[in-house]
Amino acid sequence: EKVDYQEGFITKDHCPLTVPVRLQPLTDTYTVDPKPFARGKFATVRRCRNRETGVDYAAKCIRKRRRAVDVRHEIMHEMFVLKQSEHCPHIIRLHEVYESSTEVIFVLEMAVGGELQRVLEDHEVISEKVATRLMRQILEGVTFLHERNIAHLDIKPQNLLLTSTFPRCDVKLCDFGISRLISKGTEIREILGTPDYVSPEILQYEPISLATDMWSIGVLVYVLLSGHTPFTGETKQETFWNITSGILDFPEELFGGVSNDAKDFIQRLLITEPSERMTVKECLRHSWIRCGGNLENPWSDVVLSSRNAKVSVFSVEVAEEVTCG
Ligand code: ADP
Ligand code: MG
Helix, strand or coil: CCCCCCCCCCCCCCCCCCCCEECCCHHHCEEECCCCCEECCCEEEEEEEECCCCCEEEEEEEECEECCEECHHHHHHHHHHHHHCCCCCCECCEEEEEECCCEEEEEEECCCCEEHHHHHHHHCCCCHHHHHHHHHHHHHHHHHHHHCCEECCCCCHHHEEECCCCCCCCEEECCCCCCEECCCCCCCCCCCCCHHHCCHHHHCCCCCCCHHHHHHHHHHHHHHHHCCCCCCCCCHHHHHHHHHHCCCCCCHHHHCCCCHHHHHHHHCCCCCCHHHCCCHHHHHHCHHHHHCCCCCCCCHHHHHHHHCHHHHHHCCCCCCCCCCC
């Protein structure tokens, strides 16, 4: 795996915003749980409580050296992206930053509902009504980034956090660890991301763009509505082959109760050629998002609940009447 670390990072030269990096120990101000409640590829995340205010935060602790390489500039990039996004309601808020000799610690707003991934593990699929509401928020978050030429590059249910108990919760984007600033004249080609959600251009070492996120959003919607990833094979190699093959299908046993509008939405994102995919703005204007999945079948929630008993708990909220399209 070849990795270029040169391009696409925000440095303090391009970021007019300043973030104080505190050098005193985190434990001076916060009571920190010794055991992490989550772990990512490079970070451990611990609950911490501000002793003065009693407010809980998530402390994302990131090591400055990985495989003997100093990656502090990457962590500072992630910090600048979070700082730039502080007024977006659909991006997790950065409260404070601490630095020790080995780590940088982001004190983040705590998303008490946990990962969207957990919801998928518990419920398998989500009704179109709930999915469109959450997707609208995710698309708002991505719009904020794309308007600033930032590609997230790791959109997936593990990096989408819920503010309270599903389904009556809001969703926020987190984890800007592999995000990149896409600027004119610089081509970024890297192998990064998560196998099931990675786009064909990344696999083929072609330039990364904002459209790379739109592919992952297509995979995400497919997963939310069917409980299955569209390209996963027996091996990583087979998954990559499936992604680059350009073949997408909606098996009847998974998509029998899903609206054509939802399938159209997915189909307009899972396109090999990046420039042919919908942009985030086009997604927000698509009828599936505008009409909450109820354009053709106002009872789509109910259909889904009979197909899968596990989702019936949140299908009691009967679809509102829609006048749309
Ligand atoms: P990594 O870059 O290592 O993947 P993430 O930022 O994705 O790090 O954090 C890892 C995990 O920690 C997330 O998938 C999530 O479960 C949890 N997490 C991170 N930030 C928060 C937060 N602000 N509130 C609640 N959970 C969080
Ligand atoms: Mg992550």
